[in-house]
Amino acid sequence: MEDRRSFTFWLLAALFSLFLLFLYGPTLTILVLSFQGPEGGLTFPMQGASLHWYRVLWEGVGVVDIWSAFRRSVALGLVVMVLTTAIALAAGYAFRRRFPGQGALFQLSIASLIVPSIVVSLGIALEFRLLDDTVKALGEAYDIAWINEGYTTAMGLFSSGLGAHLTWTLPFGLLIMFAVFNRFPAALEEAGRDLGGSPWQVFRHVVLPLIGPSLVGVALFGFTLSWDEIARTSQAIGDRNTLPLELQGLTTTVTTPEIYALGTLTTGVSVLVIGTAFAAIALWRRVRR
Template sequence: MTGGGASRWWLGAVFVAFVIFLYGPTLTILVLSFQGPEGGLTFPMSGFSFHWYERLFAGAGVVDIWAAFGRSLRLGLVVMALTTAVALLGGYAFRRRFRGEGALFQLTVASLIVPSIAVSLGIALQFRILDDAIRALAEAGRLPTWLGAEDHTTAMGLFTSGLGAHLTWTLPFGLLIMFAVFNRFPVEVEEAARDLGASPWGVFRHAVLPLVAPSLVGVALFGFTLSWDEIARSSQAMGEANTLPLELQGLTTTATTPEIYALGSLTTGVSALVITVAFAAHALARRARRSASR
């Protein structure tokens, strides 16, 4: 065997080992989730059945799967929409020089450097200070009674502190992607659209948006999947109701059945489904545009 052939074999072996290391745990959990009713958390398997999925969907387990699933899904969709919109507009705005752009950029990506748990703790502390201020103002009679501040408990929740915590994670990624896209965007396209009489909105809608649409799909997927799987930034900032990843984390210390594997496989499947649907929708949209242009 020549030196080149040997090196290809070694590189192939390293790649296979990497794939096994990357996807092996996920596949192991998927297989173990189909344990029989008497099965445990490890091999060997005790039969094959959908018992733990049935138990999970029936709500007979240790976690209210549908409530946690719904909270994570709603939050993920809102985070996806906001991340996509802000990243698109922010990337487009940064194409032009303005005062303070450097400081704004640094502040935007700073949350990627700060440890996630520190961000979560900081957000929780801010909302505790806000809650104390609301109670103090209510006791002093400085808030309208119709606000119901007398019975105020906390402003923390899924779409307040939780949404803010997730956006500190997803927005920097979305902005960095769109910065890279717009740095390579051909200025001639916009100039040609303006020469043809397009308004600023027309240039953006008909010339810019169709060309950056594939990148927006990637930003949307980043936004949803990062929110869907986020634990550290959610740990202190969600308030009373947990998201699905937090419920899953709690099960790792309390569950003694393969139900936790069924739940983990379900969350992974949702992420894969969202990615598949997004790419399929993008492919269908491209095919429709090509058909319309013929």
């Protein structure tokens, strides 16, 4: 009998196609419009095709130092990635054994996922303002010269900004590692100990090779979530913006396709990171074999 697709199949296929168009259409539109000619605008039809706006972006957009913001975002993303991976791995390993307060600690660890991002950002900013007031009060009380003369704020990229990003990336890393260790075969560790392996040797030669691809996934989450974070960063970053904040600010002042070139560049970095993660997972599995 001839196998024909039902009407329901084609209806669902059409709905899925519309979903993909809605999901990736804006990104593809920005990509296409970023290659407009020098006379191009922010909408279709295109006025020629060139790399003009990428050249303008390379030279700098107005008074904003895009490349400094780019470097800050990359540096912060790498630090967040390393800390998220290390803390999630340690926590996942620790939660394999029950201890008092385990449930409450787990709930607290993921609570920031359900709190509005802007509230988290405002809370962190308030904490650092209280810290600044305390430090300045101590400087005045004890006549500490370096505080009275040069201290401004403890807020910054790798203090309040780092903390704000970790409240977003850590819960995802923890949930991934909890799921991984929940399915981990404990018999393999017992076999390693029976063969005379120390706890470190068992972890290095048995546990780590098996959970390696998952660690790459946690690292991917850590970097990409930090790379495009705006809401949690907005109030807690200090006086130096990350690239997403600069991009958000440029949307109100830049009226040429160079803003599309910048958006394409940031998306390209995310795609590059994802591709690198998949390559690392494939390499890890090949080394294991």
